[in-house]
Amino acid sequence: xxxxxxxxxxxxxxxxxxxxxxxxxxxxxxxxxxxxxxxxxxxxxxxxxxxxxxxxxxxxxxxxxxxxxxxxxxxxxxxxxxxxxxxxxxxxxxxxxxxxxxxxxxxxxxxxxxxxxxxxxxxxxxxxxxxxxxxxxxxxxxxxxxxxxxxxxxxxxxxxxxxxxxxxxxxxxxxxxxxxxxxxxxxxxxxxxxxxxxxxxxxxxxxxxxxxxxxxxxxxxxxxxxxxxxxxxxxxxxxxxxxxxxxxxxxxxxxxxxxxxxxxxxxxxxxxxxxxxxxxxxxxxxxxxxxxxxxxxxxxx
Amino acid sequence: xxxxxxxxxxxxxxxxxxxxxxxxxxxxxxxxxxxxxxxxxxxxxxxxxxxxxxxxxxxxxxxxxxxxxxxxxxxxxxxxxxxxxxxxxxxxxxxxxxxxxxxxxxxxxxxxxxxxxxxxxxxxxxxxxxxxxxxxxxxxxxxxxxxxxxxxxxxxxxxxxxxxxxxxxxxxxxxxxxxxxxxxxxxxxxxxxxxxxxxxxxxxxxxxxxxxxxxxxxxxxxxxxxxxxxxxxxxxxxxxxxxxxxxxxxxxxxxxxxxxxxxxxxxxxxxxxxxxxxxxxxxxxxxxxxxxxxxxxxxxx
Numbered sequence: 321x322x323x324x325x326x327x328x329x330x331x332x333x334x335x336x337x338x339x340x341x342x343x344x345x346x347x348x349x350x351x352x353x354x355x356x357x358x359x360x361x362x363x364x365x366x367x368x369x370x371x372x373x374x375x376x377x378x379x380x381x382x383x384x385x386x387x388x389x390x391x392x393x394x395x396x397x398x399x400x401x402x403x404x405x406x407x408x409x410x411x412x413x414x415x416x417x418x419x420x421x422x423x424x425x426x427x428x429x430x431x432x433x434x435x436x437x438x439x440x441x442x443x444x445x446x447x448x449x450x451x452x453x454x455x456x457x458x459x460x461x462x463x464x465x466x467x468x469x470x471x472x473x474x475x476x477x478x479x480x481x482x483x484x485x486x487x488x489x490x491x492x493x494x495x496x497x498x499x500x501x502x503x504x505x506x507x508x509x510x511x512x513x514x515x516x517x518x519x520x521x522x523x524x525x526x527x528x529x530x531x532x533x534x535x536x537x538x539x540x541x542x543x544x545x546x547x548x549x550x551x552x553x554x555x556x557x558x559x560x561x562x563x564x565x566x567x568x569x570x571x572x573x574x575x576x577x578x579x580x581x582x583x584x585x586x587x588x589x590x591x592x593x594x595x596x597x598x599x600x601x602x603x604x605x606x607x608x609x610x611x612x613x614x615x616x617x618x619x620x621x
Numbered sequence: 622x623x624x625x626x627x628x629x630x631x632x633x634x635x636x637x638x639x640x641x642x643x644x645x646x647x648x649x650x651x652x653x654x655x656x657x658x659x660x661x662x663x664x665x666x667x668x669x670x671x672x673x674x675x676x677x678x679x680x681x682x683x684x685x686x687x688x689x690x691x692x693x694x695x696x697x698x699x700x701x702x703x704x705x706x707x708x709x710x711x712x713x714x715x716x717x718x719x720x721x722x723x724x725x726x727x728x729x730x731x732x733x734x735x736x737x738x739x740x741x742x743x744x745x746x747x748x749x750x751x752x753x754x755x756x757x758x759x760x761x762x763x764x765x766x767x768x769x770x771x772x773x774x775x776x777x778x779x780x781x782x783x784x785x786x787x788x789x790x791x792x793x794x795x796x797x798x799x800x801x802x803x804x805x806x807x808x809x810x811x812x813x814x815x816x817x818x819x820x821x822x823x824x825x826x827x828x829x830x831x832x833x834x835x836x837x838x839x840x841x842x843x844x845x846x847x848x849x850x851x852x853x854x855x856x857x858x859x860x861x862x863x864x865x866x867x868x869x870x871x872x873x874x875x876x877x878x879x880x881x882x883x884x885x886x887x888x889x890x891x892x893x894x895x896x897x898x899x900x901x902x903x904x905x906x907x908x909x910x911x912x913x914x915x916x917x918x919x920x921x922x
């Protein structure tokens with residue numbers, strides 16, 4: 321796999337997602353190009369803020385070449401710090417205004433240093449007012465996507481549950497999806513997975529937007545959404561490896577923290593009343609489930 | 622120094638601060654008592670939320686005895702994990718509604734394991750619309766406080782600037798204060814410092830409240846306050862040792878995250894217009910200053 325080919329795939333994914341989100345939102349993004357100051361290359365951040373569909377969100381592309389691996393990365397990957405490296409990827413987070421439209425996150429990435437290289441990525445969904453059949457359909461699509469490129473949905477689904485774990489809360493960040501990292505076995509196959517995932521974003525997210533973007537919302541629903549966004553912040557700042565690595569390596573801070581919601585709230589020791597939709601989110605949807613087998617809870621929509 | 626004596630001092634500080642905040646706010650706090658499940662003792666959290674002065678804040682007391690030091694602490698302090706330990710302290714964070722009243726944080730703590738013990742603590746101020754003379758007066762009071770117990774203001778002031786550093790932003794969290802840790806040289810003297818600091822909270826914070834609690838506020842000022850609160854969240858979740866230790870050691874999560882504001886906001890790549898009060902905050906007040914010598918900037922209030 322040449323760096324040029326992966327970078328070209330990433331650019332294609334970045335542009336395809338930009339088109340999807342522009343159509344869904346109805347407005348083009350704000351675009352910022354930036355240079356990687358410690359080496360060659362750079363990135364393009366595309367942001368929607370206070371837009372029609374999107375309260376805050378965006379999709380970033382980057383492709384950087386460096387003469388020497390940053391210390392933190394070298395230690396983490398057990399690679400000599402003097403090794404030149406190449407890293408490219410696309411990441412997106414979308415926080416829509418309407419509490420009935422889920423937040424979504426997707427990331428695909430490729431890393432190369434010396435003779436080592438690997439692919440990684442994933443997609444995961446964070447609904448505030450989930451509809452059971454839609455969550456199942458999302459996972460069903462992911463299973464089909466994995467099977468179409470001979471990737472193992474069950475493993476990647478489990479990795480996703482393991483990764484997006486807010487340990488201090490005993491909750492997952494959302495209803496999961498797939499997550500994979502350090503794929504270094506078959507470059508063509510991994511490239512195909514990453515490409516398929518990236519190019520499927522529109523098909524995976526559009527149904528949620530089209531179904532719910534005009535749902536009426538109450539003040540309480542908005543409050544619950546902002547409360548759950550506090551958990552999103554907690555996960556990203558405390559646990560997310562990409563965020564932590566970006567902060568430690570003095571990356572472009574506004575691109576790294578594009579994942580933050582516009583607004584997040586905290587309430588002391590708050591818990592939803594038993595039997596409410598909000599209670600079902602925290603007691604059922606935010607616990608790992610085998611979505612392709614689990615029975616719809618009686619109270620679920 | 623006996624554990625009983627330090628615990629008694631901490632309880633006295635906790636109650637004195639509760640009284641101060643109750644008078645300032647005009648309402649008593651919500652109180653939660655909790656037990657330390659992995660050993661003996663526990664704590665008392667006192668919280669104000671959506672109250673008169675305080676949007677969200679509180680003051681926590683804890684005193685816990687354990688049979689064996691948690692793994693993380695043992696590693697951090699190079700102490701045998703099987704050592705029984707005792708830890709007690711008071712911590713407070715107050716986020717007032719009015720953007721003209723600063724957020725304040727204070728913490729005093731004592732730790733003992735085997736033959737080792739130490740005191741730590743500090744206070745720091747996070748104004749949104751600082752008044753120069755008030756920031757100077759705050760530091761002048763802290764210097765006098767330190768001198769009254771033979772503590773070194775200059776060193777602790779510098780430690781505070783070093784500690785409350787949001788490295789990925791190149792900013793401090795606020796205008797500093799004092800910070801000290803691992804004081805293990807003279808128990809009586811360190812106890813006196815901690816006691817004096819704890820009992821001085823009212824005198825240190827009251828002036829800001831009385832002067833500004835009824836200041837008129839604009840929507841833009843409120844927006845800037847919520848934006849800066851995003852930075853408070855970033856510091857606490859990414860850097861604060863107490864928060865990280867609490868999350869890792871599965872402490873009482875709502876007491877640990879009592880430091881979170883009710884609401885925090887993020888805006889992509891936002892910067893205040895040059896020459897505005899908000900610009901002066903970020904370019905002058907959030908950089909370390911020798912407050913007892915620095916000249917008032919021309920644009921400062």
